[in-house]
Amino acid sequence: MSVAQQEIFGPVLAILPYDTVDEAVAIANDTVYGLGAHVQGTDRAxxxxxxxxxQSGQVHLNYPAWDPQAPFGGYKQSGNGREYGVEGMEEYMEIKSILGYYD
Known part of the structure; x- marks a missing residue:
């Protein structure tokens, strides 16, 4: 279904049946996008x-939380890079190594 294959921004809930956890993960990953996902359950492990x-930049467990320290960004065709957190700051940094011995 296209509703399960596209990035739809809005109040949309697609419910697809599955028989095993492996099948549920395969369904979740069967898209070219990967901005956010949600896992609902009672078994934390x-x-x-x-x-x-x-394969998603963020996965919410039971509740769509937000943390400014958590990096935000997608996988696959949902964008490159990250915003927020240390990972977001690293995009603006140039890292240099200077090696050598000095007397």
Missing amino acids: LMRSVASRI
Whole structure:
């Protein structure tokens, strides 16, 4: 379905059935986008495991939280780079290594 394959910004909820957690992760990753995702559940360890497998810049667990220290940005065709947090600041930095011995 196109509603499950496109980045739709608005109050839209697509519900797709699945039989296993592996299938749910495969469905979540079957898109060229990856800005944000949401995992709902009661088993924290399972939710974290699923979240780590989803190809998305942010994954919310049970509640769409916001933290200015957490980097924001997408995977795949949802953009390059990050905003916020240390990762957002690093985009404006040039890193240089100066090596050598001095007497």
